[in-house]
Amino acid sequence: MTRKVIKAAPKKTTMKKAIPSDIDTQAGYVRIEDAPLLPPPPSEVGVTGWLYKNIFASMSDFGSVSAALKSVFVAASTLFILYFLVTQISGLLDFAIFSAVWSDPEGLKRQACWTVEQGGALPNGWHAACWPFIEAKAKFIFYGAYPNDDLWRVNLTYALGGFMLAWVMIERLPYRKIVGILLLTVYPVMATVLLTGGAFSISTGTIGGATILGLALITIGRLGKAGYVSGAFGDLALVAGVCGWLVILFAAVLAVFAIDFDLEAIDTRDWGGLLITLVVAITGIVASLPLGILLALGRRSEMPVARFLCTVFIEFWRGVPLITVLFMASVMLPLFMPEGVNFDMLLRALIGVTLFSAAYMAEVVRGGLQAIDKGQYEGADAVGLSYWQSMRLIILPQALTHVIPGIVNTFIGLFKDTALVSIVGIFDLLGAAQSTLADAAWSTPVQGLTGYLVVAVIFFVFCFGMSRYSMFMERKLNRSHKS
Amino acid sequence: MKKLSFLSALCGAAMGFGAVASANAATTLEAVKAKGFVQCGVSQGLPGFSNADDSGKWTGLDVDLCRAVAAAVFGDAEKVKYSPLSAKQRFTALSSGEIDILSRNTTWTMTRDTQLGLNFAGVNYYDGQGMMVPTALGVKSATELDGANICTNTGTTTELNITDYFRTNGMSFNLVAFEKADEVVAAYDAGRCDVYTTDRSGLAAQRGKLTQPDSHVVLPEIISKEPLGPVVRQGDDQWFNIVRWSLNAMINAEELGISSSNVNMKKFQSKLAPSVARLIGKEGKFGEELGLSNDWAYNIIMQVGNYGESYEKHVGLNTPLKLARGVNSLWSKGGILYAAPIR
Numbered sequence: 001m002t003r004k005v006i007k008a009a010p011k012k013t014t015m016k017k018a019i020p021s022d023i024d025t026q027a028g029y030v031r032i033e034d035a036p037l038l039p040p041p042p043s044e045v046g047v048t049g050w051l052y053k054n055i056f057a058s059m060s061d062f063g064s065v066s067a068a069l070k071s072v073f074v075a076a077s078t079l080f081i082l083y084f085l086v087t088q089i090s091g092l093l094d095f096a097i098f099s100a101v102w103s104d105p106e107g108l109k110r111q112a113c114w115t116v117e118q119g120g121a122l123p124n125g126w127h128a129a130c131w132p133f134i135e136a137k138a139k140f141i142f143y144g145a146y147p148n149d150d151l152w153r154v155n156l157t158y159a160l161g162g163f164m165l166a167w168v169m170i171e172r173l174p175y176r177k178i179v180g181i182l183l184l185t186v187y188p189v190m191a192t193v194l195l196t197g198g199a200f201s202i203s204t205g206t207i208g209g210a211t212i213l214g215l216a217l218i219t220i221g222r223l224g225k226a227g228y229v230s231g232a233f234g235d236l237a238l239v240a241g242v243c244g245w246l247v248i249l250f251a252a253v254l255a256v257f258a259i260d261f262d263l264e265a266i267d268t269r270d271w272g273g274l275l276i277t278l279v280v281a282i283t284g285i286v287a288s289l290p291l292g293i294l295l296a297l298g299r300r301s302e303m304p305v306a307r308f309l310c311t312v313f314i315e316f317w318r319g320v321p322l323i324t325v326l327f328m329a330s331v332m333l334p335l336f337m338p339e340g341v342n343f344d345m346l347l348r349a350l351i352g353v354t355l356f357s358a359a360y361m362a363e364v365v366r367g368g369l370q371a372i373d374k375g376q377y378e379g380a381d382a383v384g385l386s387y388w389q390s391m392r393l394i395i396l397p398q399a400l401t402h403v404i405p406g407i408v409n410t411f412i413g414l415f416k417d418t419a420l421v422s423i424v425g426i427f428d429l430l431g432a433a434q435s436t437l438a439d440a441a442w443s444t445p446v447q448g449l450t451g452y453l454v455v456a457v458i459f460f461v462f463c464f465g466m467s468r469y470s471m472f473m474e475r476k477l478n479r480s481h482k483s
Numbered sequence: 484m485k486k487l488s489f490l491s492a493l494c495g496a497a498m499g500f501g502a503v504a505s506a507n508a509a510t511t512l513e514a515v516k517a518k519g520f521v522q523c524g525v526s527q528g529l530p531g532f533s534n535a536d537d538s539g540k541w542t543g544l545d546v547d548l549c550r551a552v553a554a555a556v557f558g559d560a561e562k563v564k565y566s567p568l569s570a571k572q573r574f575t576a577l578s579s580g581e582i583d584i585l586s587r588n589t590t591w592t593m594t595r596d597t598q599l600g601l602n603f604a605g606v607n608y609y610d611g612q613g614m615m616v617p618t619a620l621g622v623k624s625a626t627e628l629d630g631a632n633i634c635t636n637t638g639t640t641t642e643l644n645i646t647d648y649f650r651t652n653g654m655s656f657n658l659v660a661f662e663k664a665d666e667v668v669a670a671y672d673a674g675r676c677d678v679y680t681t682d683r684s685g686l687a688a689q690r691g692k693l694t695q696p697d698s699h700v701v702l703p704e705i706i707s708k709e710p711l712g713p714v715v716r717q718g719d720d721q722w723f724n725i726v727r728w729s730l731n732a733m734i735n736a737e738e739l740g741i742s743s744s745n746v747n748m749k750k751f752q753s754k755l756a757p758s759v760a761r762l763i764g765k766e767g768k769f770g771e772e773l774g775l776s777n778d779w780a781y782n783i784i785m786q787v788g789n790y791g792e793s794y795e796k797h798v799g800l801n802t803p804l805k806l807a808r809g810v811n812s813l814w815s816k817g818g819i820l821y822a823a824p825i826r
Contacts, residue, residue, distance in 0.1 A: 110691060110803065117695045136537045145539035145565075269566055272539070331572055334579035345566075425527065425568045425576075435528030435535060435567070437665065440803035443530070443691030445672065448665045 095128045096453065104132035113444045129450045130442075137436040141454065144272015144427050150264060153194045154275055161187060161282075169469070184286070189256055195279075197265035202258040210251035217244030268346040272427035274458065276346070280418040280428065281462075284353045285411050291354070292361025293400075297391065299362065300369055310362070317359035322420055325352040330424035349421045357414045364406035368399035401477045408470035412463045430455050511715075511722035512556070512774050515583055520562045523549035524582035527567045530688040531798035531806070532588050532608070532711075541565045545586040547793040548607055548713050550786070551729040552584060555770075555779040560786035574599050577716060584726055585714040588684075590640070595714075604726040606712040607790075608798075609810045609819060611705035612644050613683035615690070618698045620677060625704040629654040632676035634667050636660065644707040645680050668692045682709055687804045725773050732780040734822035735762060736789035738813050743788040746781060761825050769825055780825070790820070 039045075043052045059075040062068040101122070104112040113130035114120020134141070143154055164183040168176050192198070221241015223229055229237040271279070298310030317325075329348040337343065372395055380390030400407070422431025433451045436442075515521055525533035525545060533543040550560040566582050577585045578600055588610075589595070591603040616622050625648070635641050637660040649656045659676045661667045668689045671679040679686070683701065690696045713730065715723050736742070739759050741749060749755060749763060760766040763784070764777035771777060787793065791813075798806045812818025 115694070117697075119697070140535060140537070140539045143539070145535060145541075148538065267564060269564060270539075327571075331575045334581055335575065337579070422527075423569055425566060425572055427527075427567065431527065438528035438530050438688075439534055439536070440530035440688045440691055441536075443688070443803065445692055445694050447692065448669075 095449075099126065099128035100131055101128070102131050104135075109136070110442045110444050110447075113446060118444070127446060129453065130444055130446050131450070133436075133442045133444075133447060133450055134454055136442070137433075137439075137451075140273060140436055141429065141432050142274045144275060144432055145270040146266065146272070146275065147264070147270065150266060153263065153266075157191045157194045158278075161191065188286075189253055193256065193259075193261060194263070195266070195271070195275075196268070197261075197263040198257060199260040199263070199265065200257045202254050204258075207251050207254050207258065210247055210254065214244045214247035214251060217241065217247060220244070268344055271346065273432040274429050276421065276426055276432075277415075277418050277429040279346070280350060280353055280421060281415045283350050284357050284414050284418070287354045288357040288361045288410075288414070289407070291358035293365050293396070295358060295362035296365035296369060299366055314359045314362050317356050318363070322353070322356050322417055323423060325356055326420060326424045328352075345424070346426060349424060349426055353414070353418065353421070357410060357417075360410050360413075361407065364403050364410055365399065367406060368403035369395065371402050372399050404470055404474050404477070408466055412466055415463055415466070416459065429458060511583055511719045512725065515556060515722075519557075520564050521549055521553045521556065521584065522566060522582045523552075523563050524566050524568045524573055524576055524585040524587055525549075526587045527569060529588055531684065531802065531804045533565075533586070542797065544608060544793055544797045545588060545711075545713075547733075547787050547797070548586045548726075548730060549584055551733055551783045552726055554782040554786045555725060555729045555732075555773075555775055558776065558778070558782045560782075574601065574714075577601060577714060580716075583715070583722070588711045589714055591710045591712050600717045601714050602717050602723050604713045604715055604723055605730045606710040607730055608684070608711045610682045610684050610709035610711055612641055612680060612707040612709065613686050613705055614702045615671075615679045615686050615699050616677060616702060618700050622702070625702045625706070626652060626654075628656070628678060630656065631678050632657045632659055633678045633680055634659050634661070634671045634676040635680050636664060636667055637662055640707070641681050648706040664689060665692070680706075684798065684804065684806060687798075687806050691803055721774055725775065728773060728825075729779075729783060730790075731822040732762065732783050732825070733787070733790040733793065734813070734820055735825060736780070736784045737791040738815065738822070741784055741789060742792055743785055746784045750781065758824065758826070767826075 040049075042048055055078065059071040059078070061071050101113050106112070108120075109132075111120050112132055113122070115122045115124050115126050117124050139148070139151075143151060146154060161183075164179055164187060167173055168180045168183060173179075217240045220229075220237050221239075221244055224234050224237025224241065227234075295310050295314055298306045299314060301307050301310070326349055329352045330345060333343065333348060376394055376398065377390065380394040385393065418428055419430040421428050422434070427435060433455045437448050437451050509517075523546070525541060525543075528534050529543070529545075531543055533541060533545040536542050546563075546565070549563045549565075553562045554560040556562075566576060568576050568582075568585075568587060573585055573587055573589065574595075576582050585601075586607075588608070589603075590610075591606060595601065596603055614625055614628075616628075622628060628649075633645055633656055635645060635658065642658065642660060645656075645658070659670060661670060664681070664685070667679065667681070669692075670676060672693050679689075681689070683705065686701055690699065693699060713726050715726050735758075736746075739756070739762060741759060741762065746763060749759060750765070755765065757766060761769060763781040764770055764779065768777060770779040773779065788796070794808065794811065795801065798804045800807060808816075808818060810819050812820060814821040
């Protein structure tokens with residue numbers, strides 16, 4: 001129940017005061033003109049004013065012993081922090097920019113970043129970034145072993161995704177809903193085809209079978225709607241109708257996957273670097289939210305079987321470390337498969353990461369559901385909404401906006417957790433960078449620092465971006481209760 | 484039968500060993516020919532042995548072995564796909580059939596050979612654990628290292644070997660262990676320890692990361708035997724033979740003086756030493772007996788080169804690793820490389 005706070009709007013009273021007629025306006029002691037407006041004191045405006053208010057005010061009170069002590073303490077810690085920031089930032093800038101080696105025109109590789117002691121030309125004690133190393137390894141860090149001739153496919157996928165995402169996020173553009181739906185349905189299929197090359201060997205029989213099954217289910221659904229199915233099975237028939245559409249959609253996706261677009265097939269083993277990180281993170285993020293919502297609803301459901309299953313699922317996935325999940329998927333799963341049946345390594349990791357983060361997401365969403373007042377549920381029931389209607393229209397919009405920080409937290413955590421896939425031999429951003437560090441042709445004392453710096457910056461850009469967008473969403477949905 | 488193999492796989496895996504997968508319906512060679520490439524398990528980046536170069540292409544001594552097998556099977560050394568594997572994954576990946584050859588600087592030990600359902604097809608590099616110390620320490624032999632601080636990686640056999648060595652020689656020491664090789668090097672470079680120990684090829688590879696690479700010296704003592712070689716699944720002798728003889732062909736080619744630059748010439752010479760004629764397929768049907776074409780070894784030498792060429796290209800004195808041949812020379816040149824003859 002949202003309580004409406006009615007603010008008593010203060011009525012603006014006119015400030016012009018009428019001078020009572022019985023006062024002699026000629027008398028010398030009555031002021032009939034406003035005093036001239038003086039400029040604000042210098043401690044309130046301009047740079048000095050800002051500095052005083054925000055920095056010095058807290059350290060210039062020496063009125064009592066305790067206040068003086070506090071002022072001194074504040075001043076000392078301010079100075080310390082300032083000193084720390086200046087040295088650290090200048091050190092970082094010096095390492096990354098001013099002292100760094102930027103180019104290697106002669107193709108000397110590691111010699112370009114060697115000091116005199118090591119046999120190079122740089123002064124002894126030099127310690128800064130070696131950017132030619134990153135330049136040489138950029139392709140590997142961003143795309144892994146993806147063939148050079150086909151990089152346009154990755155770039156096109158990025159460009160399309162970025163374009164559609166931007167369209168959905170910019171509020172002034174028309175058709176945002178349509179673009180959003182395309183982004184979630186057509187785009188993943190397109191991206192899969194572009195990145196892998198498509199033309200999977202899916203038999204016409206499978207597609208045909210799925211289509212017929214879908215049509216049959218839809219027919220059952222229609223019959224149920226028309227009232228031909230007797231009472232108890234009526235609901236089941238409606239569910240069958242919905243499933244039918246899903247099956248048809250699935251068949252359509254399979255059909256697209258089976259088309260040969262004349263793109264060279266590229267094994268996921270050749271993918272790597274930022275590409276893997278983005279594929280794993282985005283798939284995990286997009287798939288875990290709806291899954292998590294369903295799990296959360298299931299856990300709060302009144303149907304004991306559904307509740308039990310969801311609880312077991314959530315507690316199982318929350319109870320195992322992601323490393324274990326990935327390790328099981330990569331080491332144990334192949335042993336259980338019949339010889340010759342190989343499940344793509346990346347797909348295994350994707351499924352593991354998605355289910356793992358869905359469990360966390362479910363608990364975040366459950367937190368939001370619990371924050372909703374019981375009256376909201378009852379109100380929804382009272383106006384005759386079905387369970388799904390009340391969830392879709394009343395409960396979830398409120399619950400989800402409450403937990404935006406938690407959801408984004410899970411997203412950011414997931415994004416960083418993708419680095420764990422490197423332990424099962426998939427070269428994510430961090431794994432690819434680490435493997436380039438092993439290249440003896442570039443080995444210098446600063447090789448590792450340079451590589452890790454790049455990885456850190458890339459991770460920061462993505463995570464910070466997500467964080468800022470979530471703040472924007474919170475402000476827009478006005479959930480911070482600050483107004 | 485299928486259920487049984489599933490159960491055995493489960494038990495084997497549960498015990499922490501790679502389990503023997505069910506008997507192959509098709510041989511590995513047939514399967515490899517059907518899919519059109521050799522799936523080769525490599526490291527996640529080990530300079531000189533298996534490492535992705537600037538364009539992401541895998542190169543190295545271990546990689547060349549896989550390329551040699553591809554050249555022997557398909558006549559095309561490029562028909563290889565690589566699976567970078569962590570040390571923990573490597574044996575399961577092989578026993579589950581995800582890869583056809585494991586060529587990932589794997590030490591041949593009795594436990595691995597007998598308990599994992601795998602076979603070592605030969606040795607393509609004889610490594611050994613060595614020690615590096617700063618020249619300033621003035622140490623000439625490892626026996627002078629009593630009381631030293633030693634930097635190494637955690638949880639590897641190097642830790643075990645160094646402990647054994649110091650105990651055997653009745654010396655005290657203090658172990659400083661780190662998770663990643665980079666950390667070990669950084670700690671050693673910062674002077675936190677007197678000795679850096681790992682495989683000698685690793686010492687050579689990491690030397691470039693030191694601030695003053697020339698003021699460190701590798702001690703003469705080698706404290707463990709690390710014969711590194713390709714591994715295949717047990718139970719497919721044909722594939723085992725192909726891998727073993729691909730390696731042997733490279734070593735024999737060096738011994739006979741056949742390299743990628745002169746093998747074409749030899750092919751058209753009418754008068755050839757019989758051993759050379761047999762190697763490059765002008766005499767006998769050695770390839771057919773392996774289930775390959777008779778010019779299998781010719782293709783290896785032509786496209787990959789002989790062992791010496793591969794060595795010099797990836798780990799030799801002109802590479803950043805600067806590893807001298809040492810024990811990895813031919814037996815006729817003072818080393819211990821000795822390949823069985825082709826006849």
